[in-house]
Amino acid sequence: MTAAMQVLVVDDELAMRESIAAWLRQDGYQVAKAAGGAEALQLMAQEVFDLALVDIKMPGMDGLELLRRIKSEHPDTLVIIITAYGSIESSVEAMKAGASDYLLKPFDPEQLMLLLQKMSGQRALLRENLALRQRLADGECPGFGDIVGRSPAMLAVFGRIEEVAETEAPVLITGETGTGKELVARAIHSRGPRAFGPFVAINCGAQAEGLLESELFGHERGAFTGAVKARRGRLEMADGGALFLDEVGEISAKMQVALLRVLEDKQFQRVGGSQNLSSDFRLICATHRDLSQLISQGRFRQDFYYRINVLAIHIPPLRERLEDIIPLSEHFLDKFARETGKPRAHLEDKACQALCSYPWPGNVRELRNVIERAVLLAPGDKIERRQLTFLSPQAAEEASPLTLAEMELNHIRRVLQAQDWNVSQAASVLGIDRGTLSRKMKKAGLRAP
Ligand SMILES: Nc1ncnc2c1ncn2[C@@H]1O[C@H](COP(=O)(O)OP(=O)(O)OP(=O)(O)O)[C@@H](O)[C@H]1O
Ligand SMILES: [Mg+2]
Incomplete structure (x- = not known):
């Protein structure tokens, strides 16, 4: 941050207001301080x-x-x-109304400072993306096409997608599992000049080395046992479009060298072939791994890394973007209602609270499954x-x-599922009568599905 952040503290309790203000100034x-909503709005007008x-x-x-007024006027x-501990409902309500985060009373200066540091980071991002934000604000669904998100x-990330989409340089997308790396890769492709060309994806983590080689490069007839026909590889298929190497961190050193050669010479051969082929594709890679760490451990080649990481996009984990949880949940509720033809379901407040306070190790994919x-x-x-x-x-x-009642019910459901919804068997496992x-x-x- 360059200029200091301007913060307005709004609290009716004098002691609270003064101590927060003093911590912040330090x-x-x-x-600036305000003792109530009206005074705050007055200050914000100036x-x-x-x-x-x-x-x-x-x-x-x-x-x-006041939050609603601020969100509409500023x-x-x-x-x-x-909020006070124990009134977490209101914090959920606040997140829905556009609050960036919440603090539970009592809190100490350190907690406050950590949160403010996070906010000044977000602030800097917001500044960069003001124009984009304006456009998104007009839309109904908070997001970027089918990518939902309103956190700074x-x-x-949306701003970055637009920037990199216009160029031809290789992009590396990083982020934990389930954060939406593939979604972002497709968005880059569909917004770029090659949108009408193919988007060819391959998961490099899911195949044995030999298979990956023939998947990527293709093979000639008789190249190995079982190769009864010649086959084009993904590199050829991506001609005129984009090649998406998913889980690029899993590629073996040998394959990294082979791919590096393709990227440098713009030429390659099918497995078992001798004819030089060329293919014109844009490269997009993704990984949930920390590649610089793999490099320092000697498990990833630095030269290959430089080649694929010309432009970088990092997608932060869901637990660092609280504001996205409810909009994403609503998005999935809409989606499942459309798909199943069932009435659109709604989240009760306690369910919202649980969604907002869970750490989401599986990120958006886990949220979708939940x-x-x-x-x-x-x-x-x-x-x-x-x-x-x-x-x-x-x-x-x-x-x-x-x-306790909720726990009991969860346990009952688990046992019923394990017993294929056979009520007599489940009752006997639970030690109660049918x-x-x-x-x-x-x-x-509770009924069998
Ligand atoms: N911002 C988002 N808005 C809407 N849907 C999302 C968003 N992020 C992720 N998803 C959905 O979550 C699921 C996981 O996303 P995706 O496969 O792109 O993640 P990933 O980062 O590639 O995961 P992995 O590392 O496990 O391969 C998909 O169903 C995707 O549509
Ligand atoms: Mg993926």
Whole structure:
């Protein structure tokens, strides 16, 4: 950050307001204070603030209403909501209304500073992407075509996609599993000058080395046992379009050398062939691995890395872009409703809370699966907390504990699934009689799918 961030602290409690302001000033932020919503809006009409820290419980205009006013009148000001522990519902409400994050009271200066540092990073991204943001703000679905995201980090990714799409240089997309790397690769292709050419994808992690070689380069008839016909490889197929090497970190050293040669000479041969072939493709690679670490361990070639990493796009994990969780969930709910023809399901507040507080090790793919399963499990069109089954039940449990009744029901469901929904067998595993289990199932609306 160059200039100091301008922060507005809005809290009706004098002591709270003063101590937050003092902490912020100490860390070099420019601070103004307001005792309520009306005063805050007045100040914002005179001065531009990068960020507002807003207490949710205030007499008169409360924090949520102020948040909505700020988002409509000053959409470029980031808002952090301060809520008391135990009223997490309101923080979910706030995230839905466009808050960038929330702080639970009581918090210490260090927590506040960490959050502010994250925000100044986001702020810098926002500045870069103001024009794009304006355009997105007009759309109904917060996102970029079929890529949903309204966090500053994703807006930066959208901006980057537009930039790199216009060029021909190789792009390397990095990000944890399930963050949307393939989606981004396709978006780059479909926005570029080769959009009408093919997009040829190959997962380099999924094949043995020999197979990968003939998949990529193709082979001549009789090149190896089983090669009864000549075949074109992916390199040839990508001519005029894009070649997407997914999981590029898994490619063996030998194949890296072979590909490096193709990229440098623009020529190659099929396996078992001698004719020089050429293909004109744009290269897009993706990996969930840290390639520089692999290089330092001697497991990835530096020269190959320089070739594929001319332009880079990093997609941050979902846990670092809280604002995207609810819009993504809504997107998947729309999608499944369209696909199944069932009425569009809605998330209950406790379900939203659980989604927003879970750490998402499997990122967007896991979120999609969680929503898909919940839609199947929900008896009506309401999705409750207990219908959400996470990859890491322990992390979900820590983030948002279940009630005893919810835990019981989850356990019953797991046992029923394990017993193929045979009620008698499940009852015997659970150590209760069949009638009791049937009653519990009926009460909870549990039925075999
Ligand atoms: N921002 C997003 N908006 C909408 N859908 C998304 C988004 N990000 C990911 N998805 C969806 O999540 C799933 C996983 O995305 P994708 O396959 O692109 O991830 P990936 O990073 O390539 O994962 P992996 O590393 O496991 O291959 C897909 O169904 C994709 O459509
Ligand atoms: Mg992928």
